[in-house]
Amino acid sequence: MLKTPMRALALVALPASLALAGCNADPSETPATAQTDRDTVAQAVASAANLSTLSRAITDAQLAEVLDGSGSYTLFAPTDDAFAALGENGQRLLEVEQRPLLVGLLREHIVPGHITPDAIGTAIDEEGGSVSMTTMGGGSLTFSRNGDAITVSRDGNGMARFAGQTIEADNGVVIPIDAALAPEGTTSTSSQSANESTATQ
Numbered sequence: 001m002l003k004t005p006m007r008a009l010a011l012v013a014l015p016a017s018l019a020l021a022g023c024n025a026d027p028s029e030t031p032a033t034a035q036t037d038r039d040t041v042a043q044a045v046a047s048a049a050n051l052s053t054l055s056r057a058i059t060d061a062q063l064a065e066v067l068d069g070s071g072s073y074t075l076f077a078p079t080d081d082a083f084a085a086l087g088e089n090g091q092r093l094l095e096v097e098q099r100p101l102l103v104g105l106l107r108e109h110i111v112p113g114h115i116t117p118d119a120i121g122t123a124i125d126e127e128g129g130s131v132s133m134t135t136m137g138g139g140s141l142t143f144s145r146n147g148d149a150i151t152v153s154r155d156g157n158g159m160a161r162f163a164g165q166t167i168e169a170d171n172g173v174v175i176p177i178d179a180a181l182a183p184e185g186t187t188s189t190s191s192q193s194a195n196e197s198t199a200t201q
Contacts, residue, residue, distance in 0.1 A: 038170040041075055042067035045174055050164060053083040053094075060094060061103045067110075073172040074115040076141070076152060078180040079163060086180060107137030108154055109181060114172055117162055121150055141181070154181035 039047060042064040046055045054077050058064050067073060083090045093102045111133045120143050123131045130144045135154075142153050146161070153159045160179035167174040 038168065040068045041073055041169045041172040041174055044167045044169040045075070045077060048167065048174070050079045050176065051077055053080045054078055057094060057102060057106060061099065061106050063103070063106055070171065072112065072114045074111050074113060075172065075174050076109045076181070077174050077176050078109070079176050079178060082160070082177065082179045086182065104137060105182060108135045108139045110136040111141065112136070116168070116173055117150060117166055117175060124150070152177060152181070158182065
């Protein structure tokens with residue numbers, strides 16, 4: 001497993017190099033994906049039928065401005081079912097009192113750059129194993145193959161699979177995943193905070 005910052009930067013840069021190569025391609029060739037008139041990452045999430053909880057969380061965490069901006073980001077997007085699997089603790093993350101925890105959680109699902117599943121798969125194959133990238137929050141996401149599926153884990157804890165259709169936005173990529181990458185203790189901390197709040201009333 002390779003977790004060096006150098007490799008992480010190389011993986012982020014991979015799609016950019018592919019994009020530059022595309023500039024020299026035959027203009028008569030039809031591109032696989034349209035490059036104009038696309039939504040931002042935040043808008044793409046808001047428009048996706050299975051990402052409504054994430055869209056609300058992005059708004060509540062005041063990250064929409066970042067994901068609507070000029071910077072390029074890839075968002076590993078927990079689906080509505082992934083949030084539902086967190087149960088009551090997942091609902092508590094959307095409460096005002098839990099805002100700092102929610103912001104931290106979402107930042108660990110975002111990496112800089114326009115990175116597609118194909119690019120991640122290519123990097124895994126070239127490395128012959130797992131590859132890692134650093135998140136906006138400073139954590140580490142590790143990507144591996146499990147049969148035909150690509151999986152992602154956060155700081156070595158938990159695991160999610162790429163699930164559903166990837167959305168290439170104007171300023172990045174939205175890759176749906178089937179589980180929220182919550183670190184150990186996140187949901188228990190949320191429960192403890194709620195209990196403490198009740199006790200003080």
